[in-house]
Amino acid sequence: MEFSRRSFLEVGAAMSASMNATVAANDRIRFACIGCGARAHELMAALMVHPQAEIAGVVDAYRGRRERALDRIKDTRGTMARVYRDYREVIADKSIDAVIVATPDHWHKQMVVEALRAGKDVYCEKPLTYRSSEGLEVIQAARETGRIVQVGSQGMSTATQVRARQMIQEGRLGQVTMVRAAYNRNTASGAWIYPIPPDAGPETVDWAMFQGPSGKRELDLARFFRWRCYQDYSGGIATDLFVHLCTTIHFLMDAKMPAKVMAMGGLYRWKDSRDVPDTLNAVLEYPEGFTVNLSSTFNNQSSSEASFLFLGTEGTLSVGWGELKYWPEGVREDNRWIVESWPKRLEAEYWRDAKVQKAEMPGLGKARLVEGGTEWREQGQDASIVHFWHFLNSVQTRKPYWEDAVAGHHAAACAHMVNQSVRTGRLVGWDFAKDDIGS
Ligand SMILES: NC(=O)c1ccc[n+]([C@@H]2O[C@H](COP(=O)([O-])OP(=O)(O)OC[C@H]3O[C@@H](n4cnc5c(N)ncnc54)[C@H](O)[C@@H]3O)[C@@H](O)[C@H]2O)c1
DSSP: OOOOOOHHHHHHHHHHHHSOOOOOGGGGGEEEEEOOOHHHHHHHHTTTTTTTTTEEEOOOOBHHHHHHHHHHHHHHOOOOOOOSSSSHHHHHHHTOOEEEEOOOOOOGHHHHHHHHTTTOOOEEOOOOOOSSHHHHHHHHHOOOOOEEEEEGGGGGGHHHHHHHHHHTTTTTTTTTEEEEEEEEESSSSTTTTOOOTTTTTTTOHHHHHHGGGGGOOOHHHHHHOHHHHHHHOHHIIIIIIIHHHHHHHHHHHHHOOEEEEEEEOOOOOOOGOOOOSSEEEEEETTTTTTTEEEEEEOOOOSSEEEEEEESSSSSSEEEETTEEEEEEOOOOOOOHHHHSSOOEEEHHHHHHOHHHHHHHHGGTTTOOOOOOOEEEEEEEEOHHHHHHHHHHHHHHHHHSOOOOOOOOHHHHHHHHHHHHHHHHSSOEEETTTTTEOOO
């Protein structure tokens, strides 16, 4: 899919036009939200900005979240949504056109595939999968049913990232061989130790519904509300945070998958609360001709929470959340210290060479100011609102957006490769023919 500044402006214009339009109730796309936790509440708020969407139903394993979802929908739209007892009831309901899947990761694939097979379009939160091979099942279901899948790494819908992609594709950075991306935090909340609602217990929490395909354990509220900390439901930093970074890198660099991944990390600080690492470093090598360093620690946040550096022969692009900076490269050759160690006669000859004079003399003894650095700050719609605009557009036009099942599979699979490398201490390869982790 082609992105340009113009197309982004058109998106903006079309979006404000659509916001002003009145949409007849029976023309609205009827959504149900499967999993109404913290993220789903943000998503519901973002979706309800769009008049062509309606949230007709909700389902969640904790009573308080269902209650708050109903309140949110009523307060925003003045309508009552239906509460389903189980996600399978949502899937069986023919009056629902599309679902949001915002449950913990171990549920995603099953819910997405069942919804697609029942003819629904699906917006699934990242990571699309809990295991790499699940991505192939989702892609197959999307292809066979012709339904839309969009994955929720909303960062790629920001004007910042659309512009960054354009600059990289137009060659403003020259050849990019190195990308650095990081996600650093230093709070309990940042490390996913979220508060547990005081009314949580066997009466209000459906533990069996939460566990689903993860196996059978006794009720554990920490696992229920802080599921990212446990391998049974999540891949930790890699699937929670690196997946966003990989989505952006694939989008900006027009890249598919790394051929090889090597990663190291450990659980050094938040030892009592989890069985996933709290610090990770990964190196990914792409056949398109570049490498990526991903890093994350939950021990320090002095560098910004999430950021990227794209290093090219002609310039550097720093991509933050809502902030873009470009610096041109100010390179100059300087071999003085090398030739000063040669015999005097050869050094003198070196400086008499016209090519050397052209390349090295103008810079000697001079400092200069390099012009052409630029900075942008993003203003306007929140990324999730724009991301939903694309989803609604796809539902209407039947053309998937860039972050479809394949893009979602690949970004999540990078995270699974990182985890496999940390677990095994080995390099993990991608099998391009299978479109899955190599054996
Ligand atoms: N795109 C983003 O920026 C972003 C941000 C945060 C979270 N997320 C993603 O959103 C998803 C949800 O994360 P969260 O932070 O909202 O977690 P959460 O724990 O707050 O919400 C998950 C909800 O799912 C419910 N649930 C569990 N099993 C269920 C089932 N079988 N049926 C119905 N409901 C069930 C739980 O009761 C809970 O309320 C995750 O995949 C996460 O990675 C994305």
